[in-house]
Amino acid sequence: MNGLQRQTAIYLRGVSGRRPRVSTDATLLEEQAREHMPAEAFAYIAGGAGTGATIRANRAAFDRWRIVPRMLRDVSRRDTTVELFGRRLPSPFLLAPIGVLEMVNRQADLAVARAAAEEGIPMVFSNQASRPMEACAEALGDSPHWFQLYWSTSDELVESLVSRAERCGSEAIVVTLDTTILGWRTHDLDLAYLPFLRGKGIAQYTSDPVFRRLIAEEQPGGDPTPQPRPSLPALRTLVELTRAYPDRFLPALRSGLARAAVQRFVQIYSRPSLTWDDLPFLRERTKLPILLKGILHPDDAARAVDAGMDGVWVSNHGGRQMDGAIATLDALPEIASAIDGRVPIVMDSGIRGGADAFKALALGATAVCIGRPYVYGLATAGQEGVGEVIQNFRADFDLTMGLAGCTTVGEIRREALTEAQRSTVSG
Numbered sequence: 420m421n422g423l424q425r426q427t428a429i430y431l432r433g434v435s436g437r438r439p440r441v442s443t444d445a446t447l448l449e450e451q452a453r454e455h456m457p458a459e460a461f462a463y464i465a466g467g468a469g470t471g472a473t474i475r476a477n478r479a480a481f482d483r484w485r486i487v488p489r490m491l492r493d494v495s496r497r498d499t500t501v502e503l504f505g506r507r508l509p510s511p512f513l514l515a516p517i518g519v520l521e522m523v524n525r526q527a528d529l530a531v532a533r534a535a536a537e538e539g540i541p542m543v544f545s546n547q548a549s550r551p552m553e554a555c556a557e558a559l560g561d562s563p564h565w566f567q568l569y570w571s572t573s574d575e576l577v578e579s580l581v582s583r584a585e586r587c588g589s590e591a592i593v594v595t596l597d598t599t600i601l602g603w604r605t606h607d608l609d610l611a612y613l614p615f616l617r618g619k620g621i622a623q624y625t626s627d628p629v630f631r632r633l634i635a636e637e638q639p640g641g642d643p644t645p646q647p648r649p650s651l652p653a654l655r656t657l658v659e660l661t662r663a664y665p666d667r668f669l670p671a672l673r674s675g676l677a678r679a680a681v682q683r684f685v686q687i688y689s690r691p692s693l694t695w696d697d698l699p700f701l702r703e704r705t706k707l708p709i710l711l712k713g714i715l716h717p718d719d720a721a722r723a724v725d726a727g728m729d730g731v732w733v734s735n736h737g738g739r740q741m742d743g744a745i746a747t748l749d750a751l752p753e754i755a756s757a758i759d760g761r762v763p764i765v766m767d768s769g770i771r772g773g774a775d776a777f778k779a780l781a782l783g784a785t786a787v788c789i790g791r792p793y794v795y796g797l798a799t800a801g802q803e804g805v806g807e808v809i810q811n812f813r814a815d816f817d818l819t820m821g822l823a824g825c826t827t828v829g830e831i832r833r834e835a836l837t838e839a840q841r842s843t844v845s846g
């Protein structure tokens with residue numbers, strides 16, 4: 420469906436009195452979705468690090484660029500496809516890896532996978548997903564998916580996760596580098612709520628044979644400290660934990676494995692000592708393309724290519740990791756010139772519509788990611804809501820391209836933009 424068809428469908432439904440369930444403006448969608456979420460979920464998803472300066476900077480950076488439309492160029496036919504790692508994609512959008520989706524919808528990652536399959540948009544499985552990658556891969560069928568890895572302190576677990584991703588048909592591995600230490604997330608801290616400690620968002624671990632072996636090895640008598648009598652909130656948490664596990668794992672849980680799994684997860688999930696020297700370990704273990712996510716400096720981008728990486732993912736984690744970090748759109752042009760077309764550049768953080776995607780592509784991105792907005796679609800209207808968000812982004816992008824005078828993504832270049840100050844000065 421192109422932009423015009425989507426637009427027409429919405430207006431025609433309006434004739435019979437129906438309005439979209441999910442706002443077509445992704446910036447308004449956040450408030451709409453808030454009504455469908457528990458306070459802890461909203462804080463976890465919408466919140467950023469510290470004072471939220473990076474979230475604001477991400478948006479402000481998009482506002483500093485303006486598109487300069489060109490006229491009389493026959494834009495009646497538009498081709499929004501892009502090629503990425505040998506796949507032709509219908510549009511330059513992917514779904515960013517987002518953990519703990521069970522906070523907003525019971526079907527969680529499965530609902531997203533089904534919507535992604537319907538739209539043919541690549542889904543990037545989060546390492547902190549609420550459903551195992553194999554289940555999502557099955558729901559996706561032939562539709563493309565990638566796996567995002569948090570580099571664990573256990574090499575064996577890293578190997579296991581990567582080989583599972585290969586086996587279930589993921590087409591790339593994305594290593595997220597900006598979260599080896601969890602940022603100072605004030606919204607979550609004020610509620611004293613971290614979903615992982617409730618057993619949420621650890622499905623890739625509890626379904627992993629290496630992880631399960633590691634906790635089994637510790638039981639029984641792994642921790643000799645006697646457990647205090649649990650308080651009522653602690654008991655509630657234990658019940659939540661039990662729900663987080665695959666059925667056949669339940670009996671083991673009752674024997675105390677649930678708590679052990681969460682404790683093990685906290686010790687194992689991330690390796691702050693990670694350096695460039697660790698990359699060959701991964702490079703030697705997979706033939707899949709590897710992208711580094713969280714790159715914000717041109718030297719790091721160039722070094723990633725030198726290290727044999729196949730792609731760079733410009734991201735500040737949607738402002739969730741560092742307060743006062745550089746906006747991704749500000750980082751992008753220098754990174755693009757350092758990369759000089761050698762590998763694709765994926766970009767996210769603050770993409771809220773077709774014009775944002777257009778600007779990112781004009782400044783050097785190959786593709787961009789939809790992040791929080793699809794989670795808000797999921798919270799508001801489940802799988803259908805995710806589908807609507809994807810369709811809206813695509814429609815908006817298609818129309819923006821046409822209105823700017825471009826008929827292919829390749830025509831979207833730096834010359835299509837001007838900086839906002841200049842347009843103010845010249846009136």
Ligand SMILES: Cc1cc2nc3c(=O)[nH]c(=O)nc-3n(C[C@H](O)[C@H](O)[C@H](O)COP(=O)(O)O)c2cc1C
Pocket residue numbers: 463464465515516517518519545546547548567595712734735736737738739767768769770788789790791792
């Ligand atoms: C609730 C939430 C959970 C996230 N979980 C992950 C994750 O598990 N792995 C990861 O690499 N990035 C994660 N991210 C970051 C996203 O992949 C992406 O970089 C970010 O959402 C982009 O910013 P935006 O949503 O504001 O556009 C998460 C983001 C949010 C909002």
